[in-house]
Amino acid sequence: MGASFDGEGVNFALFSAHAERVELCLFSPDGRKEMCRIPLRERDGDIWHVHVGGLTPGTLYGYRVHGPYAPEGGHRFNPHKLLIDPYARQLSGRLKWSDAMMGYKVGSNRADLSFDTRDSAFAVPKSVVVDPSFNWGPDRAPRTPMHDTVIYEAHVKGMTALHAGVEKALRGSYLGLASDAVLEHLQKLGVTAIELLPAHAFLDDRFLVAKGLRNYWGYQTLGFFAPEPRYMSRGEIWEFQTMVRRFHAAGIEVLLDVVYNHSGEGDELGPTLSFRGIDNRSYYRLRDGGRFYVNDTGTGNTLNLTHPMVLRMVMDSLRYWVEVMHVDGFRFDLASVLGRELHGFDPQSGFFDAIRQDPVLARVKLIAEPWDIGPGGYQLGNFPHPFSEWNDKFRDGLRRFWRGDAGMVPDLAKRLLGSAERFDAAGRAATTSINFVTAHDGFTLEDLVSFTMKRNFANGEENRDGHSDNHSDNLGVEGATSDPAVRAARDLRKRNLLATLMLAQGTPMLLAGDEIGNSQQGNNNAYAQDNEIGWIDWSKGDKRLSAFVSRLIALRKAHRVLRQRRFLHGRVRAVDGLPDVIWRRADGSVPNPEDWHDPAFRCLCVELRRAAEGDLADREAIFAVFNVGCAQKLTLPDTVPAWQLLLDTTRPEARPEPARQGLEIPANSVLVFAPKSD
Template sequence: MNLSFSKLDFLKPELGAEYIGTGTHFAVFSAHAEKVELCLFSNDGKTEVARLPLPTREGDVWSGFIEGIGPGTLYGYRVYGPYDPVNGHRFNPNKLLLDPYAKQVFGELRWDDALFGYHVGHVEADLSFDERDSAPYMVKAVVQDPEFDWEGEQAIRRPWTDTVIYEAHVRGLTMMCPGIPEQERGTFQAMGHPAIIEHLSKLGVTAVELLPVQYFLDDRHLVERGLRNYWGYQPLGYFAPARRYLSNGSIQEFKSMVKAFHAAGIEVIMDVVYNHTGEGSELGPTLSFRGLDNLSYYRQSPDGRHTYDMTGTGNTLNAAHPMVLRMVLDSLRYWVTAMHVDGFRFDLASALGREEIEFDREGGFFDAIRQDPVLAGVKLIAEPWDIGDDGYQLGGFPPPFREWNDRFRDDVRRYWRRDPGQLPTLAQRLVGSPTEFNHSGRVATSSINLVSAHDGLTLADTVSFNERHNEANGEDNRDGHGDNCSDNLGVEGETGDADVLAARSRRRRAMMATLMLSRGVPMVLGGDELGNSQGGNNNSYCQDNEIGWVGWSSSDEDFLCFCRRLIAFRFDHPLLRDDSFLDAELVTWLRPDGQVLTHEDWHQMEQQAMGVHLHDTEDGAGGDLIMVLNAGADCRFFLPEPRDGWRWRRMLSSAEASFAARDADNVEEIPEQGVVVFAAARRSQS
C-alpha cells in the first residue's frame, strides 16, 4: 500500500473522510493551525502506522487523498499551532484528535491525564503544556462505505396535525423488554426489534424521538464514581452513531432500525446536541474541537482564555462561525440523506440562536435551516431555553420550528393537583397555548405538549412523590428540579393502600387525557404508558441501570389499554388535531351550570371544573365536542342544547377509564379528578 498522498484530478469540497472507490479523501477545517497531520492506525487501533502532513490548504480547509485505502481504515489528526491559552489557542500535537466529521468511532475512550492538553494538577493549570501522547487512550475514526440497501423504504413526512411523539431511550426502552433476546438489548438492533415496533404501533404513536444517539462521552467524574453518562448529552461525534448502541460495531444497524420503523409507518426523530460538546471548559480534555481550533469552534469569554458557558456544561459551540455552522448543517443533512431520519429535537436551542450574546430568531442558524432544501422539509423541534441571559425563549422561534412547551407540563400538573386559580392557564394549554404561539404566522402545532419527559419525574412518579429522590446520583440529592408540581396523594413513594393507588391511577388517566385532548402535538415519555417509575429520581442522567430503564415486568396493563384507546380517540376526532387557534366563534367556555364563563368566573380561585365546547365549522366533519375537566369533587354538568338534528353522546370518561359510548342526559354527573368528553352525533345515527 502506498501510504502517501496522491493528486486528485477533480475538486472534493466535502469535509471528513470520503471513500471514492480508488482511495480515501481526507479534509478538515482549522483556521489557525500551522500544520495538520493525518495519523493512520492498525486494525486494532493500538499502533500508529503512519503520520502524514495534509498537503493541501485552501482557505482554512486542509486536505489530501491517499490511493488504495478504504472502508475500515482507522485514523485521527494531530494539529500544530500556537499554544497560547490566554488568546484562545490550545494546539497540542501530542494529542490525537477525533475528526469532527467521523462517520464511525472505534474503541473506547479511557480516561487518563494524557488526554488533557495541559498538566492536570499543575500550579499554572491550563497555562501549562502536556507532552504525553494521548493516542493509547483515545478513540479513532473509521473510514466508511456509504452503501446500504434502502430498497422499499420511503420517507413518511407525516403532517404535524397527525403526529404523536414517543420520547424513548435506546437502552432504557429495550434493556428489560421481555420479547428481545438478551444479547441484543440496549442496541439499535433491539430498538428496531418487532417487539418494540409492535408495542409502539399498537399504542398508536407515529414518531419515536430518540435521546441522543450521536457519539458521546462518559464524564470522567461519573466513571470515577462507577456511573456513566446515560442520557448522552455530552457529544463528541456529530456524524457517528454512539458505539455503545451498536451490537456488532456497524453503523448499518442504525439504518436497519430506521428502515424497520418506516416500514411500520413510524418516523424517527433524533435529539441532537449542537449547543456544546463533551470537551467541557478550558480545564477539560483535548479530544477534537479544542485541539483543531479552539478559538473557532467555541465561544470565548472576553478575556480570551476561558470558554463562555451558556449551557451549564463548561462550553458553548460557536454556531455563529460560518465553518462551525457548516458542520452543524452538514451533520443534519447527513442524518437525513444517509441515515434517513425524519427530524430533530435541538437541545438547548436558544444557544444556537445567539449571534453574539443575545438571542436572535432571525439569526444565521435559523436562516440557514429554513433555506436548506433538505432540512426545511423535516420535523424541527426546539428546546426553547439555555442558561444564558434571556435564555428562556418559549414562543420565540421562527417557523417551521416546533417547541417543547414546559408550561403545558407545569400548568396541567398544577391543575390536577388542585392548585387554586388554574383555569385561565389550563384553558391556554387546551387550545394550543396561543399567548406563546399565535403570532408570526405560527400554528397551534407549534406547541409540543407534554406532561413528562426524560428530564424530570415520570408520570407515575408525578402522582407518587412530593420530593425528588436522587440519592443514587451521588450529589446529596441536590441535583434535578426542586419543584416538580407533583403530589404523592397521601403517601410518599410505594404503598399498598388501595385508596391511594386508585387515586393515583385516576389522576394519571386525567393527565394523559388532557394531553391527548389538547391542541398541539402530544409527546409521551417512553414507559409512561406502562406506569414506569424511577423511584422518584427526576434526574436519571447517570443511571444506566434499573432506575433509568423501563420496567416492563411491572407494566400497568389497564393504563396501557387506556392510553391506546385515548390516542385512537384523538385520531378519530379531527377537531382535536386542527392546526388553527380557536377564536370566540369556535370555542365556548362553560361553567358546570351550562352558562358561559364570565370574567369573574375565570378568576374564582376555588373553581376547579369547566367545560370546553369546540364548535365544528364543517358540517358532517365529526360534529361538535364538549370536554369537561373536573379537578375537584363530583359535580353535575348541564349540557347546552345541541344543534338542530344533533344529539350529545357521552364518549369518554377518564375516571372510569370508559370509552363506552351512550346517549347523554341533559345533566351529566362528572366524577372527581376526571375528564369526560361528549360528541355531537346526528339523530339518525345509532
C-alpha cells in the same frame, strides 16, 4: 469534509483557520498502534486535505494539529494529543480517561497555561473511514403531518434493556429497539414518531466514571456524524440504518435529540479530544481574551455557530442524518443557544436563516427546546417557523391544575387551545406547541403522582441535582404503596393528565414507559443511571393503563377537531353561526369574568369545533369536561340535538353510551362527548 472513500483511496479534509501544520495518523485495525503520519500538504483556504491511495473503508485514523499553544489568546494546539475528526462517520474504541488526554499538566500551579507532552492516542477513540451506502429497498419516510403526529420520547437502551420480548443479544441496541416486540407495542399505542435521546457518539464524564456511573442520557457529544457505538451490537452503522428502515415500514418516524450547543470537551480544564485541538478559537465562544469559555449551556463550553465553518458543520451533520441515515426530524437541545448572536438571541440568526433556506431540512420536523442558562435564555414562543417548541408552560400548568392548585382554570384554558398567547404569531400553526406532562428530564408519570420530593441520592450529589419544584403530589403516601385507595387515586390522576394531554390543541408527546406506569424510584434526574433506575421495567407494566392510552390516541385520531392546524379564538363560524370555542360551566352557562378569577372555579367545560377560518362544511363538535372539584350535575349544551359520552376517566373501560341531561360529573374526572350519530 471528513474521510471520503472514492474507490481508489480516501480523501481526508479538515478545517482549521489557525493551524500551522496538520498530520493524518493511520492506525492498525485494532487501534493500538500508530502505523504512520501523513502531512496534509494541500490547503484551500482553511481546508487542509490529502488523498491517500489504496485505503479502504474500515481504516482507523485521527489527526495531530500543530500550532500555537497560547490559551490566553484562545489557542490550545498540542500535537501530542490525538484528535477525533469532527466529520467522522464512525468511532472505534472507548474513551479511556487519563491525564494524558489533557493539553496541560494536571496539577501544575499554572493550571491550563502549562503544556503536556504525553501522547493521548491510547486513550482516544479512533475515527473510522466508512462507506455509508445501504440497501434501503422500498424505504419511504412516513411524512406524518404535524397535526396527526403523536411523539414518543425514548432511550435506545432504556427502552429495551429489560424487555423480555427483545432477543438478549440485541437488548440496548439499535437493532433491539427495532425488534418486532417494540414496534408492535408502539403500533398498538398509536404513536406516529419515536424521539430518541442523543444517539450521536458521546462520552462518559470523568466525574461520573470516578463514581462508578455513566452518562446515560448522552448529552456530551464527541461526534456529530457518528452513531453512538455502545448501541451497536455488531459495530457497524448499518445497524442504525436498519433500525430506521424498520420503523418506517411500521409507519413510525424517527426523530433525533441533537446537541449542537456544546461538545464533550468541557471548560479550560477539560480534555483535548477534537475541536479544542483542531481550532479552539474558531469552534468555541470564548471570553476574557480567549482563555475561558462562554458557558451558556452549563456544561463548560458553547459552540460558536456564528463562525461559518462551525455552522457549516452543523448543517452538514443535519443533512447527513436526513439524506444518508433517513431520519425524519430533530429535537434541538438548548436551542436558544443556537440562535444567540453576539448581541443576544435573534430569531433571524445565521443558524435559523441557514435552516430555513435548506431544501433538505425543509421536509423534516424541527423541534426546539427553547431555553438555556445564558442571558435571555428563556425564549418560549420566539422561534421562527417551521420550528415547533417544547412547552414547559403546558407541563407545569397541567400538573398544577390536577394537583388542585387554586386559580388554575384560566391557565388550563390557554393550554387546551395550544398556548395561542405564546405561539399564534407570524403564521405559526397550533401544532407548534409540543405538549407534554413528563419528559426524560424530571419525574416519570408514575413518580409524579407518588412523590412530593425528588430522590436523586443514587446520582452521588447528595440529592442537590434535579428540579426541586415538580408540582407533584403523592396522594397520601410517599413512594410505592399497596394501599388500594391511594393506588386508585394515583391511577385516576394519571388518566386525567394523559386525557388532558391528548385533548389539547398542539402536538402531544409521551415519555416512554408512562403508558405502563414505569417508575424511576423518585429520581427526577436519571442522567447517570444506566441501570434499573433509568431502564423501563416491562415486567410490572400496567396493561389497563396502556390500553387507556391507546384509546386516547385513537380518540384523538378519530376527531379532527382535536388536532387542528389553526388556532381557535372563539370566532363565529359561517356554517352554523356558532363560535369555534365556547367555554362553559357545569350548569351550561358561559363563565363571566368573575368566574375566571374565582379560586373556587374548579370545573371547566369547553365546546370545540373546527376553526372559523377552516372547513366551512365541517360540523364536527367535541364537548369536554375537566373537573378537579367535587361531583356535580352537568347541563349539556343545546347546540347539538343529542350527545354521546365517549370517555369517562373514572370508568376507563366503559364504552361509548348515550348521554342524558343532568348526569353527574364525577369528582376529579375528565369527560368527553360528541354529537350522537343517527
